[in-house]
Amino acid sequence: MAAKQTFGFLGAGRMATALAGGMVKAKLITPRALFAADVVVAAAKAFAKATGGKTFKKNSEVLQKATVIVIAVKPHQVEELLGSLANDVTPKHLFISIAAGVTIAQLEAALGGKARVIRVMPNTPALVGEGAAGFARGTRATAADAKLAARMLGAVGLAVEVPERLINAVTGLSGSGPAYGFQIIEALSDGGVAAGLPRELSTQLAAQTMLGAAKMVLETGEHPGTLKDRVASPGGTTIEGLHEMEAAGVRSALINAVRASADKADALGN
Numbered sequence: 467m468a469a470k471q472t473f474g475f476l477g478a479g480r481m482a483t484a485l486a487g488g489m490v491k492a493k494l495i496t497p498r499a500l501f502a503a504d505v506v507v508a509a510a511k512a513f514a515k516a517t518g519g520k521t522f523k524k525n526s527e528v529l530q531k532a533t534v535i536v537i538a539v540k541p542h543q544v545e546e547l548l549g550s551l552a553n554d555v556t557p558k559h560l561f562i563s564i565a566a567g568v569t570i571a572q573l574e575a576a577l578g579g580k581a582r583v584i585r586v587m588p589n590t591p592a593l594v595g596e597g598a599a600g601f602a603r604g605t606r607a608t609a610a611d612a613k614l615a616a617r618m619l620g621a622v623g624l625a626v627e628v629p630e631r632l633i634n635a636v637t638g639l640s641g642s643g644p645a646y647g648f649q650i651i652e653a654l655s656d657g658g659v660a661a662g663l664p665r666e667l668s669t670q671l672a673a674q675t676m677l678g679a680a681k682m683v684l685e686t687g688e689h690p691g692t693l694k695d696r697v698a699s700p701g702g703t704t705i706e707g708l709h710e711m712e713a714a715g716v717r718s719a720l721i722n723a724v725r726a727s728a729d730k731a732d733a734l735g736n
Contacts, residue, residue, distance in 0.1 A: 470533070471495065471499065471533055471534060471614070472495075472499045472500075472501065472531060472532040472533050472534065473486065473489070473495060473499060473500055473501070473532055473533075473534045473535075473536065473618075474500075474501040474502065474503075474528035474529065474531060474532025474534065474535050474536065475500075475501070475502040475503075475513070475519075475528070475535075475536045475538050476502075476503060476525050476528060476535060476536065476537050476538060476539055476547060477502075477503075477504055477509075477537070477538035477539035477540075478502040478503070478504035478506075478509045478510050478512070478513035478521065478538070479504070479506075479509055479538060480593060481538060481564060481588060481590075481592065481593070482502065482513065482536060482538035482564075483512060483513050483516050483517060484592045484593045484595075484597075484622055485536065485538075485564075485588075485592065485618060485619070485621070485622060486500050486502070486513065486516075486517040486519060487516050487517050488592070488595060488621035488622035489618060489621045490517055490518065491595075491621070492621040494617060494618070494621055497517055497518025497519050498518075500517050500518065500519025500520070501519055501520050501521070501522065501527075501528045501531045501532050502514075502519055502520075502521045502522070502528065503521060503522045503523065503524060503525045503527065503528045504521070525547065525550070525551055526551060526554050529551060529554040529555070529559065530554070532559075533558050533559060533560065534559075534560050534562060534614065534618075535559055535560070535561045535562070536561075536562045536563075536564065537561060537562065537563040537564065537565055537568075537573075538564050538565070539565060540565070541565045541566055541567050541568050544563070544565045544568050544572070544573070544576065545568075545572065545576050548561075548573070548576035548577050549576055551577075552576070552577060552578045555577055555578060555580070555581050557580075559581060559582070560582045560583075560584070560607070560611050560614070561573065561577060561581055561582065561583045561584070562583075562584045562586060562601075562615055562618070563583065563584070563585050563586060564586045564587075564588050566587065566637065566641070566731075567731065567734045567735055568585070569585070569630070569735060570583055570585050570602065570604045570605070570630055573585065573604065574604055574605065574606075580606070581604075581606065582604060582606045582607045582608070582611055583603075583604030583605075583606070583607060584601055584602070584603055584604060584607050584611060584612065584615045585601065585602050585604070585630060585633060586599055586600070586601040586615065586619065587599060587600045587601070587633050587636045587637050587640070587641050588619065588641075589640050589641050589643065589644055590644050591623065591644055592619075592622040592623055593622075595622050595623060596622075596623050597619070597622045597623030597624065598623055598624045598626075598640040598643075599619045599623065599624070599625050599626070599636075599640070600625075600626050600627075600628045600632070600633060600636030600640065601615050601616070601619065601625065601626075601627055601628070602627070602628055602629060602630035602632075602633055603627070612627055615627075633731075634728050634731035634732050634735065635728045637727060637728060637731040638723075638724045638725065638726070638727035638728030638729075638730075638731060639724050639727075639728075641727075641731075642723075642724075642727040643724075646720065646723055646724075647676065650676065651669070651672045651673050651676055652669075652672075654668075654672035654675070654676075655668040655669040655671075655672045656668075658671060658672060679693075694708070
C-alpha cells in the first residue's frame with residue numbers, strides 16, 4: 467500500500483474498528499495513518515484504543531487528514547453525512563462505503579457526482595478476521611482503487627470484486643450467511659444435547675466441525691459434494707443423517723433463504 471496513503475473512518479463502530487485494526491495487524495498501514503470521527507464518544511475512544519488511530523469530533527477534519535474515506539455510518543445517515551461534506555471533497559479522495567443498501571449512484575450523487583467511489587458488502591466475521599466481502603467500483607474508481615479496497619478488506623478475510631448488479635446476491639449469501647451459519651450451529655448443538663452431550667461441549671463440537679468443513683472446502687478446492695461423499699460410507703451413520711436432512715428440505719431451505727435475502731436487498735434498493 468502506498469506509503470502516503472491515509473485512512474479516515476466516518477463512523478467508528480465495530481466494523482470500522484475491525485477493518486482498521488486488521489490493516490494495522492497486517493502491517494498495511496501504521497496507526498499514524500488512521501483517523502476517525504464518531505458522534506458516539508465511547509465508539510471513538512474504543513476505536514483509538516484498539517487501533518492507535520487518532521479521532522476527531524468533526525467529519526470534515528477526517529477528510530483533511532485522510533485520502534481514503536471509509537463510510538461506516540448507518541445507511542439512513544449516509545446521504546445527509548456526505549451532503550454536508552461535499553465541499554470538502556477533493557480529487558485525492560477515494561470513498562469506500564460499507565453502508566448496506568446504499569447504491570453507487572446514491573453515493574456519487576451525494577458527493578456531487580465527481581468522487582471516486584467503491585461500494586462494499588462486508589459481513590460480521592470480519593470482526594474476528596474471517597470476513598467475506600464483495601465490492602464494486604463506481605463509475606470513476608480506477609483499477610488501483612479496486613486493488614487498494616481488496617487489500618483493505620483482505621486484511622480481515624476474503625475480498626472479491628463483482629459488478630454492482632451482483633452486490634445484492636452477495637448480501638443474500640455472505641452478508642446474511644453468518645446468521646444462517648449460527649442457526650445451523652445452534653441446531654447441531656441442540657442435536658448433540660438431544661443425544662446426551664452437555665450444552666457447552668455440544669456447541670464447541672458443532673462450531674469446530676463447521677469451521678473444519680469450511681477450511682476443507684477452501685484449502686482443498688474440491689467440490690463440497692465430493693467431500694460430503696467421502697464422509698458418507700455405505701449404510702453408515704452419516705448417510706442416515708443426510709437422508710433426514712433431505713427429507714426435511716434443509717438444502718432447499720438454505721437455497722431459498724439466500725434468494726429471499728437477495729430479493730429483499732433488491733426491494734430495499736428500489
